[in-house]
Amino acid sequence: MPKHNILIVEDEWIIYDELASFLHGKGFETAPYIKSYEEALAQIKLKLPDMVLLDINLQGEKDGIDLGEKLYKEFKIPFIYLSAYSDEVIVNRARRTNPDTFLIKTKPNIDKEQLLITIKMALSKQNAELTVSKEGIFAYTDYYRDTTEAAHDELKKILLRFDDILWITTDNTKRNYISIHTNDSISYLRNSLSKIKEILPFQFVRINNSEIINLKKVEGKINHSSFKIKDKKLNINTNYSEEVHRMLHRLYYE
Numbered sequence: 001m002p003k004h005n006i007l008i009v010e011d012e013w014i015i016y017d018e019l020a021s022f023l024h025g026k027g028f029e030t031a032p033y034i035k036s037y038e039e040a041l042a043q044i045k046l047k048l049p050d051m052v053l054l055d056i057n058l059q060g061e062k063d064g065i066d067l068g069e070k071l072y073k074e075f076k077i078p079f080i081y082l083s084a085y086s087d088e089v090i091v092n093r094a095r096r097t098n099p100d101t102f103l104i105k106t107k108p109n110i111d112k113e114q115l116l117i118t119i120k121m122a123l124s125k126q127n128a129e130l131t132v133s134k135e136g137i138f139a140y141t142d143y144y145r146d147t148t149e150a151a152h153d154e155l156k157k158i159l160l161r162f163d164d165i166l167w168i169t170t171d172n173t174k175r176n177y178i179s180i181h182t183n184d185s186i187s188y189l190r191n192s193l194s195k196i197k198e199i200l201p202f203q204f205v206r207i208n209n210s211e212i213i214n215l216k217k218v219e220g221k222i223n224h225s226s227f228k229i230k231d232k233k234l235n236i237n238t239n240y241s242e243e244v245h246r247m248l249h250r251l252y253y254e
Contacts, residue, residue, distance in 0.1 A: 004123060005030040007049035009040045009067065011059050015110070019082075021069035022112045028082055028119075037062035042076060051123060052079035053115075055105070056090065066089075068097035078122045082115070100125075102134065102150075134199070136161040143174050162185055162201050166229050167213040168193065183230075205247045208237035 006028050010016040013033060020030040020246040031049060034040050040052075052071055056064040064081065071077045079095050081102040094102055100122040103115060103220060138157045166181045170193055178196060180187045189196070193212055195202065203215045213234055220228035224245070226235045236244055248254065 001057075003027060003029045004050040005029045005031065006119070007034065007043060009034045009052060009054045009058065009064060011035045011057055011166040012055075012057045012105060013056075014106070015058060016213075018110065019112070019115075022116075035044050036060040037064075037067050041068055041070070044077070048075070049077060050126075051119060052077055053082050053203065054079050054099075056081060056094065065094050065097060068094065068099055072098045078126045080115075080118060080122065082110070088229045090210050114141070134162075136164075137180075137189070137199070139227050141185070143177060143188045158185075158187060162204075162214075163216070165214050166217045166235060167211055167232070168196060168204075169212075170210045181232075202247065205240075205243055205253065207234060207240050212216065215248055218248075 006023055008019050008023075008030055010019070010033075013035075016033050023030055031043050031047065038060060040058075041240055043049075052067075054064045054068055054071075058064050068079055068081065071079045074168070078100050078243065079239050081099050082105050083090075083094075084105045085091075086104055101118050103111075103118065136159050139160050141156045141158055143219060144155055148198050159189070160180055160182060164182045167181065168178055168180050171177070171179050175190065176192075177190050178193060190235060193206060193210070197206060197212060200212070204212050205215060206212045207227070211234055213229065217229050218227050219230070222228070222233075224236065224241060226233050228234070231240075
């Protein structure tokens with residue numbers, strides 16, 4: 001999994017260096033030293049960060065709150081104010097930019113473990129919001145090995161809405177691809193079940209080593225051992241049964 005990239009916008013080099021060293025040790029990437037509104041915008045346009053740690057006092061005419069407003073309204077990037085300022089007027093102005101939180105920076109020490117928890121929670125929230133906002137996935141209409149060599153460059157992709165997907169399965173004859181089943185068709189995607197599960201809405205559950213089903217499409221159930229979707233019987237492996245039924249009971253009474 002790619003490392004999260006954190007942009008630290010801070011006018012004091014020693015604090016930037018302390019934070020960057022700490023975040024590197026926790027598995028994050030950090031952007032180069034940025035100390036002004038203008039430098040931050042240039043860096044964001046060069047490489048969009050996953051999160052911004054933002055001091056209020058910056059070099060130049062515009063401060064961190066000006067940048068926070070830009071992050072919130074235009075870039076939609078999560079950010080945390082990390083500032084020595086705790087004046088009520090400044091805090092109220094900062095709050096209107098909708099930061100993930102406002103942490104007081106007490107010199108010479110910064111509570112980095114608290115900062116780490118806040119970063120992880122904000123990134124988790126952002127990932128959840130992005131997943132919810134997605135409506136579907138593009139997949140190939142044909143498995144590439146079933147097409148002629150000349151047609152490989154013309155393989156078509158169609159948009160599959162999550163609500164239309166019935167189940168997803170692996171197929172030993174289609175190496176490194178999964179098959180996505182809807183009412184009307186079977187489509188193909190180069191991916192694994194574990195990876196595709198990460199981007200699917202909550203109603204998709206893995207029921208065995210080779211199948212994920214959409215619980216909203218279930219039409220019947222045979223004891224605790226299998227589901228029925230259309231004419232397909234889908235067996236629940238005992239290793240997955242507890243999680244499957246926990247999710248099932250979020251949607252249905254039983």
